[in-house]
Amino acid sequence: xxxxxxxxxxxxxxxxxxxxxxxxxxxxxxxxxxxxxxxxxxxxxxxxxxxxxxxxxxxxxxxxxxxxxxxxxxxxxxxxxxxxxxxxxxxxxxxxxxxxxxxxxxxxxxxxxxxxxxxxxxxxxxxxxxxxxxxxxxxxxxxxxxxxxxxxxxxxxxxxxxxxxxxxxxxxxxxxxxxxxxxxxxxxxxxxxxxxxxxxxxxxxxxxxxxxxxxxxxxxxxxxxxxxxxxxxxxxxxxxxxxxxxxxxxxxxxxxxxxxxxxxxxxxxxxxxxxxxxxxxxxxxxxxxxxxxxxxxxxxxxxxxxxxxxxxxxxxxxxxxxxxxxxxxxxxxxxxxxxxxxxxxxxxxxxxxxxxxxxxxxxxxxxxxxxxxxxxxxxxxxxxxxxxxxxxxxxxxxxxxxxxxxxxxxxxxxxxxxxxxxx
Amino acid sequence: xxxxxxxxxxxxxxxxxxxxxxxxxxxxxxxxxxxxxxxxxxxxxxxxxxxxxxxxxxxxxxxxxxxxxxxxxxxxxxxxxxxxxxxxxxxxxxxxxxxxxxxxxxxxxxxxxxxxxxxxxxxxxxxxxxxxxxxxxxxxxxxxxxxxxxxxxxxxxxxxxxxxxxxxxxxxxxxxxxxxxxxxxxxxxxxxxxxxxxxxxxxxxxxxxxxxxxxxxxxxxxxxxxxxxxxxxxxxxxxxxxxxxxxxxxxxxxxxxxxxxxxxxxxxxxxxxxxxxxxxxxxxxxxxxxxxxxxxxxxxxxxxxxxxxxxxxxxxxxxxxxxxxxxxxxxxxxxxxxxxxxxxxxxxxxxxxxxxxxxxxxxxxxxxxxxxxxxxxxxxxxxxxxxxxxxxxxxxxxxxxxxxxxxxxxxxxxxxxxxxxxx
Numbered sequence: 001x002x003x004x005x006x007x008x009x010x011x012x013x014x015x016x017x018x019x020x021x022x023x024x025x026x027x028x029x030x031x032x033x034x035x036x037x038x039x040x041x042x043x044x045x046x047x048x049x050x051x052x053x054x055x056x057x058x059x060x061x062x063x064x065x066x067x068x069x070x071x072x073x074x075x076x077x078x079x080x081x082x083x084x085x086x087x088x089x090x091x092x093x094x095x096x097x098x099x100x101x102x103x104x105x106x107x108x109x110x111x112x113x114x115x116x117x118x119x120x121x122x123x124x125x126x127x128x129x130x131x132x133x134x135x136x137x138x139x140x141x142x143x144x145x146x147x148x149x150x151x152x153x154x155x156x157x158x159x160x161x162x163x164x165x166x167x168x169x170x171x172x173x174x175x176x177x178x179x180x181x182x183x184x185x186x187x188x189x190x191x192x193x194x195x196x197x198x199x200x201x202x203x204x205x206x207x208x209x210x211x212x213x214x215x216x217x218x219x220x221x222x223x224x225x226x227x228x229x230x231x232x233x234x235x236x237x238x239x240x241x242x243x244x245x246x247x248x249x250x251x252x253x254x255x256x257x258x259x260x261x262x263x264x265x266x267x268x269x270x271x272x273x274x275x276x277x278x279x280x281x282x283x284x285x286x287x288x289x290x291x292x293x294x295x296x297x298x299x300x301x302x303x304x305x306x307x308x309x310x311x312x313x314x315x316x317x318x319x320x321x322x323x324x325x326x327x328x329x330x331x332x333x334x335x336x337x338x339x340x341x342x343x344x345x346x347x348x349x350x351x352x353x354x355x356x357x358x359x360x361x362x363x364x365x366x367x368x369x370x371x372x373x374x375x376x377x378x379x380x381x382x383x384x385x386x387x388x389x390x391x392x393x394x395x396x397x398x399x400x401x402x403x404x405x406x407x408x409x410x411x412x413x414x415x416x417x418x419x420x421x422x423x
Numbered sequence: 424x425x426x427x428x429x430x431x432x433x434x435x436x437x438x439x440x441x442x443x444x445x446x447x448x449x450x451x452x453x454x455x456x457x458x459x460x461x462x463x464x465x466x467x468x469x470x471x472x473x474x475x476x477x478x479x480x481x482x483x484x485x486x487x488x489x490x491x492x493x494x495x496x497x498x499x500x501x502x503x504x505x506x507x508x509x510x511x512x513x514x515x516x517x518x519x520x521x522x523x524x525x526x527x528x529x530x531x532x533x534x535x536x537x538x539x540x541x542x543x544x545x546x547x548x549x550x551x552x553x554x555x556x557x558x559x560x561x562x563x564x565x566x567x568x569x570x571x572x573x574x575x576x577x578x579x580x581x582x583x584x585x586x587x588x589x590x591x592x593x594x595x596x597x598x599x600x601x602x603x604x605x606x607x608x609x610x611x612x613x614x615x616x617x618x619x620x621x622x623x624x625x626x627x628x629x630x631x632x633x634x635x636x637x638x639x640x641x642x643x644x645x646x647x648x649x650x651x652x653x654x655x656x657x658x659x660x661x662x663x664x665x666x667x668x669x670x671x672x673x674x675x676x677x678x679x680x681x682x683x684x685x686x687x688x689x690x691x692x693x694x695x696x697x698x699x700x701x702x703x704x705x706x707x708x709x710x711x712x713x714x715x716x717x718x719x720x721x722x723x724x725x726x727x728x729x730x731x732x733x734x735x736x737x738x739x740x741x742x743x744x745x746x747x748x749x750x751x752x753x754x755x756x757x758x759x760x761x762x763x764x765x766x767x768x769x770x771x772x773x774x775x776x777x778x779x780x781x782x783x784x785x786x787x788x789x790x791x792x793x794x795x796x797x798x799x800x801x802x803x804x805x806x807x808x809x810x811x812x813x814x815x816x817x818x819x820x821x822x823x824x825x826x827x828x829x830x831x832x833x834x835x836x837x838x839x840x841x842x843x844x845x846x
Contacts, residue, residue, distance in 0.1 A: 041839065042567060042571060042837070042838070042839045043837070043838055043839075059482040059483070059484045059485075060482070060838055060840065061482045061835055061836040061838055062482075064838050066615070066837040066838075068612075068615035068616070069615060069833065069837065072614045072615045073614070075617075078617040078618070079617075080574070080575060081568075081571040081574075081575075081839070082575065098572075098575055100575055133838070133840055134840060134841065137840070144465060145504075148465060148504040149521075151503070151504075152503060152504075152505065152521055152523055189491075191495045191496070192489070192491035192492060192495045193491070194498075194501040194502075195501070393827055393833075393835050394835075396823070397820070397823070397835075400819070400820070400823070404816055410492070410816075412484055412816055412820075413484040414465070414466070414489040414492065415465070415466055415483055415484055415487050415489075415556070416464065416465045416466075416504070417483065417556055417557055417560070418557065
């Protein structure tokens with residue numbers, strides 16, 4: 001790697017400290033390269049539990065850990081809180097919104113995905129998605145505020161709209177959100193109001209396709225659907241949404257008046273393809289070669305939800321945390337191999353399974369060789385999530401909050417933060 | 424109380440669910456009157472620990488409990504999330520910003536106080552105060568963001584301003600804030616950065632008067648001042664602030680360049696005097712008679728920080744939690760006595776003492792008959808705060824977070840939420 005006596009150690013720049021970027025950084029710790037990890041947040045977020053922040057079971061700090069704190073002992077890694085504005089591939093430099101520029105020898109792009117509105121970004125205000133902490137606390141605010149307003153509302157029509165909650169999208173996030181809102185209304189809030197009965201709230205899960213949880217086998221998806229319906233959730237299939245506004249949603253089968261809408265349909269990658277000047281697929285993901293690098297630049301790795309890579313049959317590697325971690329680890333290892341003069345083997349995705357939970361008693365798990373559903377699956381689900389959380393402290397607090405919620409049916413984090421607009 | 428066959432149970436309306444209002448509601452639970460408790464937040468906030476939210480030790484949910492949840496079992500109490508816009512004393516009605524009106528037979532006004540800028544409200548943007556959760560998370564955001572920006576800043580002058588933290592006001596809140604910021608910088612963040620040394624941060628406590636902690640005996644205040652200085656806090660006495668802006672503060676002895684300023688000087692009561700059409704003292708507090716009622720209306724009680732009542736010598740009843748609780752309890756009891764046809768005795772404030780803490784090893788406590796300082800006082804301080812927290816759950820979580828911070832020197836809640844403006 002030595003171009004001359006002045007040449008410093010090679011520098012790996014990682015964009016994004018999600019599952020892919022953070023895993024890559026950890027695998028480069030103590031290695032022969034200096035690492036700069038750049039994220040626009042100061043924390044790594046454990047997104048799989050974000051819906052529990054939105055439904056008042058967990059606090060933001062329970063599932064978010066300062067990136068610096070995770071990497072404090074790694075002296076070859078620096079962490080920058082900043083936003084990327086441009087990547088200059090000729091000069092191998094990343095430009096940041098602070099004006100700072102960082103030169104790289106190797107670049108790992110792991111900037112992830114957001115929810116997609118299929119060309120209707122104007123729906124976002126009415127139907128926020130669930131990818132970031134501020135979105136989760138906003139959704140929590142809207143859900144709790146809807147009950148508060150319903151308590152004061154005399155008009156039965158308006159009251160009904162206030163107590164109707166629509167979740168759009170029947171993937172794991174949508175299923176988990178719908179179940180958690182139903183539990184919140186029917187258990188946690190049941191005794192707290194005088195003029196309304198929160199257990200009469202209507203929770204609707206809307207899915208455009210013919211079934212929920214398409215990544216799961218039919219039987220498990222069906223068990224989840226039945227579980228949701230036992231909890232009082234209306235599962236509406238084959239009902240594409242044609243409009244979202246602050247009063248409700250329009251579908252091809254008519255309108256649902258609802259003051260609270262949560263968007264859990266579709267994902268769209270971050271604008272990294274634009275920075276890199278490469279083509280992306282229609283979800284904004286960047287196609288990569290078998291070594292996770294750009295087809296025309298083997299110093300740029302793409303990892304996590306933003307990478308588009310064929311896995312098997314007609315399917316891509318899925319946008320889930322284990323896949324992102326594997327890609328991040330692979331990119332780090334490939335760089336180390338190449339720094340040592342070797343040639344890395346191609347990336348192979350190892351699929352461990354799919355998990356989703358429906359309320360406090362039921363989960364569905366597809367390990368491929370084993371299907372689980374019911375209460376035992378729920379324990380496995382909980383165990384897996386605790387296991388993969390970062391840090392003893394977060395594990396302890398999440399376990400305690402779950403025990404609390406499980407045995408008391410109460411939610412500890414029912415705070416309406418941000419502006420309270422009453423009228 | 425019966426005016427006729429249609430006459431319902433008498434109604435007590437309580438404005439504000441702080442220490443005074445919530446205590447009053449609890450004391451009226453199960454009683455002969457119906458109670459409407461109105462607050463513009465959905466939670467009761469344990470303000471004495473708010474500075475620990477601002478300095479990343481506690482999560483907002485650790486010190487805030489939904490008001491409905493506290494009073495869920497009390498069927499004669501309803502809770503409204505709303506803002507008061509007007510009180511019509513002739514018709515005995517409270518108007519709310521939702522348009523709703525609530526009639527009262529008895530009114531307890533307990534709307535509390537905010538920090539005062541002594542006629543310079545334009546300083547608030549530069550120097551936020553610490554009375555509400557959103558303010559605490561904003562201050563946390565500014566403190567943590569200052570270190571992040573310093574890490575990226577090449578100019579030594581700018582870096583110095585980013586790493587200078589000014590706390591204005593030498594009362595208990597200011598002392599606690601200054602100590603907690605110093606600990607955060609010198610212990611929790613010490614190993615997390617590569618280009619700056621957080622332990623080199625400068626924390627300045629500015630006080631206009633000749634000493635800090637004026638409510639405490641001279642000796643204890645001196646111990647606190649020495650404790651702060653041992654922790655590396657510059658305590659600047661007799662230094663009135665003449666201007667605050669986003670770049671620093673001006674004082675009569677010169678300017679201090681600082682990008683983070685916390686306001687902990689002076690309090691000002693909420694605008695309740697205006698709603699009631701009564702005179703207030705210069706801090707906006709409402710003078711009350713010996714039964715805590717308005718001088719010309721014995722159906723309106725004023726309780727907590729907003730009440731102005733002589734205690735002893737030249738001093739008013741202090742604006743602290745125990746005083747607010749005593750007033751709230753008194754108002755409730757006085758109403759019950761009068762509903763039963765009796766005459767309540769005058770309110771007597773019972774002063775139990777003053778407490779303040781300086782970091783994780785020192786507190787000062789003035790029980791009047793006993794002065795405590797040092798580590799034992801710190802344990803007493805912690806015990807008292809845990810004891811008065813509401814709910815087993817919050818006690819458990821606060822104890823665990825304290826143990827965590829105490830033994831690891833780390834802070835669990837170092838999240839920068841809200842917009843991250845880098846430049």
